[in-house]
Amino acid sequence: MRYTAEHKQATHARILAAAEQLFRAEGFSGASVERVMRAAGLTVGGFYAHFASKESLLAESLRAFMAERKVRWLAGLEDLRGPAFLDHFARRYLSLYNRDTGQTSCMMPSLLSDLTRAPPEVQASFSEGLEDLVDAGKGQLPAREGATPRQQMLATVALCFGAMTLARATGSQAVSAEILDAARALLLAGAPVTQAGEAPVRRSGPARNTGERLQGKRTGAPVSEPGAASSRRARSVRKKQAR
Numbered sequence: 001m002r003y004t005a006e007h008k009q010a011t012h013a014r015i016l017a018a019a020e021q022l023f024r025a026e027g028f029s030g031a032s033v034e035r036v037m038r039a040a041g042l043t044v045g046g047f048y049a050h051f052a053s054k055e056s057l058l059a060e061s062l063r064a065f066m067a068e069r070k071v072r073w074l075a076g077l078e079d080l081r082g083p084a085f086l087d088h089f090a091r092r093y094l095s096l097y098n099r100d101t102g103q104t105s106c107m108m109p110s111l112l113s114d115l116t117r118a119p120p121e122v123q124a125s126f127s128e129g130l131e132d133l134v135d136a137g138k139g140q141l142p143a144r145e146g147a148t149p150r151q152q153m154l155a156t157v158a159l160c161f162g163a164m165t166l167a168r169a170t171g172s173q174a175v176s177a178e179i180l181d182a183a184r185a186l187l188l189a190g191a192p193v194t195q196a197g198e199a200p201v202r203r204s205g206p207a208r209n210t211g212e213r214l215q216g217k218r219t220g221a222p223v224s225e226p227g228a229a230s231s232r233r234a235r236s237v238r239k240k241q242a243r
Contacts, residue, residue, distance in 0.1 A: 012050050014040045019061050024107040028058055028114035058118070059125035065107060066129025074136055083188055085140040086156060090184045093160045096177060099167050109165035133157060159183050 003011075018040035022031035033054050037044045051057045077088050098105040115126055134157065138149040147155070163183035167176040 008050075011040075011042065011046070015042065015047070015050055015057070016061055016064060019057055020065060020107065021103065023058070023061060024103050024110050027110045028118070033057075055119050055122055059122045062111075062122065062125045063129055066126070066133060069106065070129070070133045070136055073133070077140065081140050082142055082144075085137075086152075086187045087184075089137070089156065090160065090187045094163055094167075094180045094184050096180070099164065099176060099180065102168060106161075106164060108161045109168050112161060112165060130157065156187060159187060 015036065019031060019036045022036055022039060033047050034044050036057070037047050047057075051060070073089065073092060077085055080088055093106070102110065115123060118126075134150060134153045137156070138153040141149040141152045143149060144152070160183065163179055167179045170176045170179065
């Protein structure tokens, strides 16, 4: 029996949706082809009319998930920059709701461990989605001391995914919430944001002189203020000239 293109497309989407649910709940290793097709209400034999392998299914599922989540995570943040952007992004992702709804929210905490052992096809699919997310978000982050906009966005995504994984893994609700709070706080901490294109602010001589003065107080050694030695030399020269 021949099916229409629309029917095949709808079946394909059904398989993807069922797979995503299982990947969230049990990770890649826990979702067999048989279980995916059963969850989709289809026979196992029909799987290979849509996907070459289970790995191909995961690769496509990751692409679809990252594309959809990129839109959701960044929606409404287009006019925010720097700390304001990070604050809204972090609160949107690192929430107790997302922690407690793993079967309907982000599936990355369930898959990150599997991805470290996944074949190149699957890892490339995730990398593609990650790059798209970072490219879309880095424009909201002006350069700051020690970190480019791209580095800031990469670190933000890494911290969010890692913190959510830890928060879901711990058995203590209090510690779990503390992990999410700590990750949000860390994202907003750090060096002051500079304008795009500005050179990073460097600490100059006075800071070192302050340290030297403190060291002198600890050891008891006399420490002159900056410029004092030059003033003494100038007075000595004037006295010699007067003679």
